[in-house]
Amino acid sequence: MQYDVIVIGSGPGGYVAAIRCAQLGLKTAIVEKYNTLGGTCLNVGCIPSKALLDSSEHYHNAAHAFKTHGINLENLTIDFGQMIKRKQQVVDANTSGISYLMKKNKIDTHFGVGSFKDKNTIVVKKSDGTTTEITAKNVIIATGSKPSALPFLPIDKKRVITSTEALSLSEVPKHLVLIGGGVIGLELGSVYARLGAKVSVIEFMDGIIPTMDKGLGRELQKVLTKLGMEFYLGHKVTGATVKGKEVTVSCDTPKGEKLELKGDYCLVAVGRIAYTDGLGLENIGITVEERGRKITVDEHLETKVKGVYAIGDVIKGAMLAHKAEDEGTLVAEIIAGQKPHIDYNLIPGVVYTWPEVAAVGQTEEQLKAAGVKYKTGSFPFKASGRARASGDLDGFVKVLADATTDEILGVHMIGPRAADMIAEAVVAMEYRASAEDISRMSHAHPTYTEAMREACLAATENRAIHI
Known part of the structure; x- marks a missing residue:
């Protein structure tokens, strides 16, 4: 079967690439080795971990925080089996949603292990041992990563x-x-x-x-x-x-x-290591870097083999689902003849503990190493009215701005809903806003995002109001 694009791997990078290709009028197929779509992120990564993080936070608050809100509970217990069951229900809903999107966008799904016969031909080996060959003008490798191991420490997957x-x-x-x-x-x-x-x-x-x-x-x-x-x-x-x-x-x-x-x-x-096993890269002359088994690509995310691209965890850079999504979109648009762009400095990183941790742009350590003169403004959540009302008093927002131009160079935060709040920083930096620009924008009161404004005020001639 002939396609314009074949995507190998259905994680966030792969399925987004496939959808964008289809939106642009390209006949597209996606190949997935497992029997559900969504890759590591939806099946054994981002989504199930967030489900358990939320469940455990509910329990922890019930056990330790509800009493201060006037809510008294007796004989609080954990039904861990139900917690795991709910996690799987969340996963199933998300993966079925990806299947729906494939059908909606008329993307052919091939389940099995995909490998290169040549640069235009992919052999799909199904679970029953049979094979199918499909061909395309372009192939996008989006096979993701797997957990790294220590060579001297065997993992038995039980203890x-x-x-x-x-x-x-x-x-x-x-x-x-x-x-x-x-x-x-x-x-x-x-x-x-x-x-x-x-x-x-x-x-x-x-x-x-x-x-x-x-x-x-x-x-x-x-x-x-x-x-x-x-x-x-x-x-x-x-x-x-x-x-x-x-x-x-x-x-x-x-x-x-x-x-x-x-x-x-x-x-x-x-950490994690790129998953490139069984791809048959040697059949088309592609080798992987020894450390991390990454595939080398150019600025257009094309490998040294014309028409073969790679995105997400299998190439250099942070192993983040949203980075892979951006790269999937970029490659689809390049194949369609457009000229997209990604600013890797503006891809945020998040830790979904509670409080959450989020950051975008340069750290103080990086700015110092580069010899950039900067100023800093910080605001603690213990001074936030919204945070005091919810009891989330740990953490702060820190804004780094150019000492001369006041342009925001980095934002680093730990606190309630930091994973959502970091988007304001990304938008600000995408449009090269100054700390004063943000400080002069109205922020609803009371909200956690007021901490961002206060940190920008602190970076602007130390003008923070509430500290």
């Missing part, structure tokens, strides 16, 4: 687990030993900490969420410590052993001493 298994446990752990203080680990760690598990975080670096602003990491650690999570920073994991229902994780402390942590589960969350 030593990845994020995938952590989303479908049959019980709340008594003691979860978490290897990795990044986004994925902290989100899932906070789920189980809220549900009553003891959670110990082992991180090789000297701070958590190390790719984000240092101040955000310090504030998040403070909040999660109040939740009961323990942190072992600067520790190097050396191994793990399983005996029955107990996992013993060994590590070296910053002083070179030996430390052992024992728990009933060990979650390995040390």
Whole structure:
């Protein structure tokens, strides 16, 4: 069967690319190895983790915050099976929604493992062993990523687990030993900490969420410590052993001493690696970078093979669903002859703990390294009327602006609904707004977003009103 475009992978990058291609009048097919669409994000990533994060936050508030609101509960219990069932219902609703969108946009769906026979021919091997060949002028690789592992630490998927298994446990752990203080680990760690598990975080670096602003990491650690999570920073994991229902994780402390942590589960969350297995890239002369197995592309996200593109987690850059979506749209429009553009500096990053963490643009560390003169304005949520009303007093908004022009260069926030509030910063920076521009915009009162305005006021001649 002949198409204009074949997309391999149906995650956020792949299905968005397919839909945009179809909107532009291109005959499009999508190939997916699993029996549901949506990729990691919808099946074992973004969506199920957010469902559990919300459920665990409801329980935590019922157990610890409702009384201050005058709501008294007795004999509060967790039906963990129902929590997992609801999570799956959320996943199923989302994946079926993607199937509907494929039909609506007249995109052919081929289930099976897709691999290159040549640059225009994809062989789809189905679960029953049969194969189908489809051809296209253009192919978009959108196969995503999978959890990374430590070479000396075998994952049995029962007691030593990845994020995938952590989303479908049959019980709340008594003691979860978490290897990795990044986004994925902290989100899932906070789920189980809220549900009553003891959670110990082992991180090789000297701070958590190390790719984000240092101040955000310090504030998040403070909040999660109040939740009961323990942190072992600067520790190097050396191994793990399983005996029955107990996992013993060994590590070296910053002083070179030996430390052992024992728990009933060990979650390995040390990043993700591009998923390029079985694509047959060697058949068309494409090699992957050794570190991370990434596919090299040019500024148009085209590989060295003309007509073959790659997007999302399989190429360089942050492994974010919304980055993949933007890239899917970009490639579709390039194939259609348009001239789209992505500003990678303005792709926000979010950690969906509570409070949430979000950032866009440059960090102070990056600005200092580049020799850029900047000014900063910060506003704490404890000074926000809306945050005080809801009881969400942890965190702050920090705005970095050019010392001369006042243009906003970076926004970093930790607080209630930061994941939604960061959009204002993205819009502001997309249109190269100054801190004063935002400070002069009316913000509804009382809202969390007033903190953004106050931080901009603080960056503008220290004019914040409420601190």
